[in-house]
Amino acid sequence: MSHHVLRGVKDVVSFIDAQPGIRGRAGIIWWLALSGLFLDAFSNSALSAGLGPMTRDMELSPTQVAILTSLASWVAIVFNPIGGWLADKWGRIPPLVFAKFLALIGAGLAAFAPSFEMVLAGRFFVGAAYGIDFAIAMALLAEFTPARFKSRLNTWQGIWYTAVCSNLLLAMMFYNLNVGDSIWRYSVGTAGIVAFILFIAQMIWMVESPTWLARKEKLERATLSMNRIYGDQFTAADFADRIPVTNQATKGFANIALIFRGTYLPRTILAATVQMAQSIQYFAVGWYLPIISLTLFGADFIVATFGALVFNLFGILGGFMSPVIGKKFGLRRASAIGFGAVFVMLVLLGFFYETMPIWLAFVVPSLFILFHSGGPGANGKSLSTLSFRSELRAGANGVIGALGSMGAALGLLVFPLLKADLGLGPTFLILSVVPLIAFIVCSIIKWDPTRAAVSPDEELDAPQFKSDAAAQHEAAAQLAAAQR
Template sequence: MEVSIRPFFVPGTRPLTAKSLDREVEKLSSLVLRGVHDVVSYIDARPRIAGRAGVIWWLALSGLFLDAFSNSALSAGLGPMTKDLQLSAMQVALLTSLASWVAIVFNPIGGWMADKWGRVPPLVFAKFLALIGAALAAFAPGFEFVLAGRFFVGAAYGIDFAIAMALLAEFTPARFKSRINRWQGIWYTAVSANLLLAVMFYNMGTGASIWRYAVGSAGIVAMALFLAQLLFMVESPTWAARKGLLERAAVSMSKIYGEKFTAAAPGDRTPILNQATRGFANIALIFRGTYLPRTILAGTVQMAQSIQYFAVGWYLPIISLTLFGQDFVVATLGP
């Protein structure tokens, strides 16, 4: 018996062709995103941070390694640099504090960039700034160029730190949120690695130019991370969904988790509530209402910690010279 199959359609609609039927089947077999809640729920349900998501997570954390590495690059070489460039006490104070002052200014700028253009472009841009800063300092003919280099390092630090922490939070399932605190271990690993490199450079006979090798090595780390983040980072689907870019969020989710994601039809999407629309003016929000006391508390704690940390941290090798003798290797291994 012969059976003929003809396309079925309702008057006023298009016939269901083989191609459109394939599209409908594909939609049914994919995960549909209706809003940011679906993105967050899927990430929170993940049993571990693995695959492409794990690569992105560690690349973001590696950016914090660079922040610490760049900031502490002059620590072990501060004494030799002071003699090499014949710096005054005022110049040393300006040099060691400039990066932190610049970071304060560029931190909210980085937040604005991340909100406007996504997480990945500012993160990659920060590595480029760190590379410029390292090159300027490493080949500086005098104090002014080293100062300019520290300016770029501070800008990179300010932009990178807040965005990297936000990206880590967005890629970390709720049950693993405590893992975000690993940045502190990464920070001290970077500082310790810097001091060990200083010992290696010293044994190579670099003499008073040892500080140039220290900041130059930070440039190598910046270049490696610049290329790695450019090649392997994927834009945060949580950011895209919050901005109403569900199609972009679906593409990111598909790349990261290896499953097929599609954006829901416009009529089926979850409305975006309390979306910030004032751009750079949103920075003022942290100084008003319920955010003001939190800003004061966080700022006070951070300032007090920084005074202690940098007062001791920057000058640890010099302090060690007094405690352990004038041997550079012993004084560096002390910290």
């Protein structure tokens, strides 16, 4: 067993970066965090697979469908920054576990809801859980991932589509059990079972991020976390030998303003653009694939669901390829390429979906999902996670994630309304503007965290991070020098 003396955050980051892989307890924590994202996708897509039967079962109007499907995303807009703030101030693990409890409540309320209003209440809790969990889980993943494996954060996209496909398979299974139009209740209820299992597993196995603890100058606790995670012997250096954390962001929720200043501003613009645009295009098109399949392939539930399943299998392929794509091209360029391809697919669907042969009606939506998941679908979260230092990371994820949730909410709200008023073709053409704009932004801003020389936690301090005390000290020193 090796012995390591930790003098500060740089020693913690250097040790993690030197690891040959993400193994042992670190690997368990890493996959449990990803499993939480599986739950987020599973809960969000639980209504998607059974939306047609649910609409008939509860006799919902297009407006009610739009409100119901988008509510969780509207709620997530509020809870994204709240979750990020909690994680940056109090630690990653407590709010992460609490999110599973909220997801369990939401699933229970919706599955047994006697009315439309009760389903809305359940979706409120699902949205709160989603908002809290995503901001924190991505930050935690980044802090357990060695620098040369940072592109592996994109694995979450493959996990997302695995959850969506699992829902579609379950929907076909429940359909064959002859449960009728109540099929959606079984999908939502299954999400509650997943939430309960993860709640227990995360309580048992999760360990607080040593990088966050070290950034907060809680070095003794950081050494305890390192001992539990890596098995080596870690001790905190004597106070005289410690490397102080300079210019730490200490203003609580006001820290969020820092990501809109100085060197972080273009990073924030890039990450927010990718996040919001990919959310709009996915939740306006990808989420509604079961409904789109009904239009393309007819009213048979099994055929339409199978069509949506085929589309989303390409999401699994693209999602698990995205770490390789991101490593080869960089997150920014991969996003630009993906947005450009998605734009082309939406234009093709807009002009030709009614006249396409059946094979092409499978190919074009499948390519849409493939290019989305292999590029911008994964990269929005990864860009915001990898672009900021530890004490800002979850908060930045929360704010940028809130913009992504706003995009998701807009997509979910706008699609059924546009489709009802204008038809499917014009709706695709209107939505194609979104990836086109995102492509332009990704082509202009050149920041890419996977191409940076050092991680944000090791960057030289930029002016926007100076504390009030540090700024006053510097001003006094400059005044004294001028007087001399």
